[in-house]
Amino acid sequence: MTEPSPSKVRLVGVVFLVVLGMVFALAWALYTQSFRSTVTVSLQAGRVGLVMDTGNNVRLRGVEVGRVTAIEPTPQGAVLTLGLDPDQIGRIPADVIAEIVPTTAFGTKYVSLVEPPEPGPGRITEGAVLHNSAVTVELNDVFANLSRLLDSIDPAKVNATLGELARALDGRGDSIAALAAVTDGYLTDLSPKLPVLQRDLEALADVSQLYADVAPDLLRVLDNLTVTGRTVVDQADQLDAFLAGVTLLARTGDDVLRENHEGLVTALDVLRPTTDLLHEYEPGLTCFITGLDRTRQALEPGIGGASPEIRLNSTITLGQPPYENPRNLPKIGAANPPACHGLPFVDETERPTPQIRTDTGLDPHTGEVRPGRPPVAELLFGPLLTTEPSGGDS
Known part of the structure; x- marks a missing residue:
C-alpha cells in the first residue's frame, strides 16, 4: 500500500x-x-447597570419573547435594541413598559416587559420605542454607598451610638413588641381609609392652589385692615366719644320707650283703622294723583303755561239755603270701593266717567229760580232769614 x-x-x-x-x-x-427573523424595537433607559450584555433575554410574564441585540450608550443613558420573536408579537400590547431586572442578586440582567393594568387594543410593531420605568439597584451600588457612608463617619462614635442603643433596648423587648402590635392595629384601621385620605390630599391641593391664587387679594385686604386699624387707633378719642353718645342715646330711648310704650301701643291701635282704609283706597289715590298731574300738563297750554302769573275765570253761582238743623247735619254714607275709572289714561270709551254716588246729607240742587223772584240778594246769598213781627196792627 x-x-x-x-x-x-x-x-x-x-x-x-x-x-x-x-x-x-x-x-x-x-x-x-x-x-431567525425578528421584530426590532428600541428601549430608552436612563441607565442599564452592570451585567447587561447583548444576547440577554427579553421576557413577558416570565416567558422569553426576544433578546437584546445591541446596547448603545447615549448622553441621557443608553438605548437597547431588542429583537422580538415575530410569533410572540400578538401577545405584546403597544403600550407595554420595560424594566431592567436581574435574575438573581449577582446574576445577569434581562428586560422584563410589563403590561399596564388596562392595556390598549394595539399590538407592538417594528420600530416602536419603549421607555424604561425602573432599573434594579445592584449590590455593588449598595456596597459603594455603604463604603462612602463608613468613610464619612467616625467608627468610635458609631460604636458608642450602637452601645447606647443596645443598652436602651435591653430588657424592653416586650414593650417594643406591644408597641409594634398597637402600631400594626393602627395601620390596619388606617389602610381602608387611605383612598379617602388620598382624595382629601387632592382636595387640599386644590384648596392650596385657590389660596395661592387669592393671596395677592388677601394681602391687599390685610393692608387695608392695617390702615383701618391705624385710623381707629388715631381716632380712639372720637370713637370713645361716639360710643358714649350712642350709649347715652340708647339709655334715653330706653327711658322714653319705657315711659310711653302704652301710649305708643294705643296710638298704633287707633291708627290701624285709618291705615287700613288708606291701604284699601291706595290704588284710587295713586291713580287720582297721577291723573291730576296729567290734567295739569294738559291744561297748562290753555291757561298760559307755567308762566309766573295767575289767570282766573270767575262766574256767579246761585246761593245756597242757610244751614238748617237737622236737615244739613253731616253724614258719611259713602260706600264706594277704590276705583280709578280709567285714570290716569282715559280713552273715549270711558267718557263720561260714571258718577260716584256719595251720601253726605247735602243736596246741591235745592235752589229754585223763578222769573221776578227772588231778588238779586237772595240769588247771591241764598234765602234771607226774616223775623216775623210778634204782634201789632198790620
Whole structure:
C-alpha cells in the first residue's frame, strides 16, 4: 500500500478545518438565532447597570419573547435594541413598559416587559420605542454607598451610638413588641381609609392652589385692615366719644320707650283703622294723583303755561239755603270701593266717567229760580232769614 502524497494530506487537512469551521459557525449562528427573523424595537433607559450584555433575554410574564441585540450608550443613558420573536408579537400590547431586572442578586440582567393594568387594543410593531420605568439597584451600588457612608463617619462614635442603643433596648423587648402590635392595629384601621385620605390630599391641593391664587387679594385686604386699624387707633378719642353718645342715646330711648310704650301701643291701635282704609283706597289715590298731574300738563297750554302769573275765570253761582238743623247735619254714607275709572289714561270709551254716588246729607240742587223772584240778594246769598213781627196792627 502506497502512502498518500503530501499534497493530498494537506488537502484533506484543509477540508477538515473548513468543515470544522463551518460546524462552529453554524452552531454559533443557531445559538445567536442568526437565521431567525425578528421584530426590532428600541428601549430608552436612563441607565442599564452592570451585567447587561447583548444576547440577554427579553421576557413577558416570565416567558422569553426576544433578546437584546445591541446596547448603545447615549448622553441621557443608553438605548437597547431588542429583537422580538415575530410569533410572540400578538401577545405584546403597544403600550407595554420595560424594566431592567436581574435574575438573581449577582446574576445577569434581562428586560422584563410589563403590561399596564388596562392595556390598549394595539399590538407592538417594528420600530416602536419603549421607555424604561425602573432599573434594579445592584449590590455593588449598595456596597459603594455603604463604603462612602463608613468613610464619612467616625467608627468610635458609631460604636458608642450602637452601645447606647443596645443598652436602651435591653430588657424592653416586650414593650417594643406591644408597641409594634398597637402600631400594626393602627395601620390596619388606617389602610381602608387611605383612598379617602388620598382624595382629601387632592382636595387640599386644590384648596392650596385657590389660596395661592387669592393671596395677592388677601394681602391687599390685610393692608387695608392695617390702615383701618391705624385710623381707629388715631381716632380712639372720637370713637370713645361716639360710643358714649350712642350709649347715652340708647339709655334715653330706653327711658322714653319705657315711659310711653302704652301710649305708643294705643296710638298704633287707633291708627290701624285709618291705615287700613288708606291701604284699601291706595290704588284710587295713586291713580287720582297721577291723573291730576296729567290734567295739569294738559291744561297748562290753555291757561298760559307755567308762566309766573295767575289767570282766573270767575262766574256767579246761585246761593245756597242757610244751614238748617237737622236737615244739613253731616253724614258719611259713602260706600264706594277704590276705583280709578280709567285714570290716569282715559280713552273715549270711558267718557263720561260714571258718577260716584256719595251720601253726605247735602243736596246741591235745592235752589229754585223763578222769573221776578227772588231778588238779586237772595240769588247771591241764598234765602234771607226774616223775623216775623210778634204782634201789632198790620
